[in-house]
Amino acid sequence: MPTTRSKIDIIYQPIQSELGQVDQSLRNLGGSESQHIKHLLGYLFDRGGKGLRPALTLLSSKLFNNKVNHNAVTMATAVELLHIATLVHDDTIDDSSIRRGKQTISKRWDSNIAILVGDYVFATSATIVCTTGNLRVVHRFSETIMELSSGQLMEYLKSHDPTPNREEYLTRIYLKTASLFRTALETGALLSEAPESALKHLVDYGYNLGMAFQIVDDILDVEATEKEMGKSVGNDLLQGVLTLPTIIFLEENPNDDSIAKFFGSKGNPEHLKQIISRIQSSDIIERCYSEAQRYCYKAKTSLRNFPKSDALTSLEKLVEFVMERRR
């Protein structure tokens, strides 16, 4: 059975050389900056990552004329930069120690450096997008930065509120995750001058894939053991954040106050274990997977009118890949 890494390599095969260019562009950034800043950027960009978001831009562009538009390579670089900038600030807020196998910027240096490096990378991403010369793309990209930060802000402001609110959850995961998935697809297509109808289908695909991706992420946080995730389990609850599994748990147990108590206390690890274990032993996880599956189905459906191609096959396989992240 192929490993996760080799599976994704097969999916990325049609855009392998362009992904290499994106990687190279990232490594070349900050060339005109001082040694200190170059060193920081080098540290930040010399990290592995799934490269999922830039791959989406490249595959989307390649759907048209079976060729990745050269501006789509620039765009894919900007998309990855934006993702990295978001991670730098998120890790600072969550006080995380490790990202992509290396110390986070806020741990390796300090949170002030992390704020400023994040700002610099945000601005770099927006500047790079301008070189595509496509104002519609530039506008959508700026809007996406707004959506990402408003999603994070919403999550932080609502944290430690034990009232389940599914609608608010769906808005929040659109803003913090699906928005950039959508933009990755949308801009790749726009730069390949896709017709509006095709564009709409790719926007739908991106939205639905992003929603499924985040739901699976939220499931993994309560499902996996620490060893499997490479990070602590129940991290969302520790941050005071309700996600689909805990929202369903609260919907089904309206009089249960264990989460409210956990949010109200200093976060007793024993209580956390008990909540997680009650979720694991119920059918909640299966129901969350069904919800993710529904988004995946919609994502696949959005692709059905495109003519067969390598890029299309990869987009189809990515939908399965998102679901296969489960144990």
Next chain:
Amino acid sequence: MPTTRSKIDIIYQPIQSELGQVDQSLRNLGGSESQHIKHLLGYLFDRGGKGLRPALTLLSSKLFNNKVNHNAVTMATAVELLHIATLVHDDTIDDSSIRRGKQTISKRWDSNIAILVGDYVFATSATIVCTTGNLRVVHRFSETIMELSSGQLMEYLKSHDPTPNREEYLTRIYLKTASLFRTALETGALLSEAPESALKHLVDYGYNLGMAFQIVDDILDVEATEKEMGKSVGNDLLQGVLTLPTIIFLEENPNDDSIAKFFGSKGNPEHLKQIISRIQSSDIIERCYSEAQRYCYKAKTSLRNFPKSDALTSLEKLVEFVMERRR
């Protein structure tokens, strides 16, 4: 003798109504966001301020056809937003308590909220600029965000280094201050379709005005008493930052280790007082003012080929205003 406030009101007179529109736009922001986010933005934008940067954009636009282009009003709003976003992150990094007479976001809420609100405001400014439909303006604006953050990053990374470096200082104050002054002028002119030669003069004006402005700011930090500044004196040294007065002090006293000691220690307030008092009793402050005056002279010279107009008079008077911020 007119007060500072009435002086600036006279200077802003030709663009009074447009400045009112900028203020209104700021108050209307975040309309589609949740109550929580709206409340935060309301707190942030309901604060006085000199409005210097948006005024520069409006005056620059009005130099051409004696009319402020409607896109320049949008641009002026974005310029002020960008300035506000920068202040939110800077205050978080400097751990400042008060800004424009109100508690900073990081003190009123916390530093995580401040990071996210700053990001949101950065992104909002960039999104608003896109609505001007002018890609050159959008590109320059994104570059400016990069310059601002790279200036702050440089300042932070070099902090507590007691080696005087005038060249590095000038680069740093261009990046963190003069860059946005320049962009405010440049974009106002671009949106009024100014000829390239006029554009170049306004870029020069903005650069020189911004340099003078920051040098005066740096002088005030060592010159004024706490009462006059409304903030603590010697704040730059407290943050470990060398500015022109302390750079000249170190150039003249190469064997003096009082600043190095101060940077190396926990920051004894008695030592700080002694350093400040030695600077105040020397001719260093006068020499710094001469340096600022040189930039002001260049700023005024850049305006000499423009035909007489109300907007031109205001730009000329702003140069004097920057110098009159001295005691």
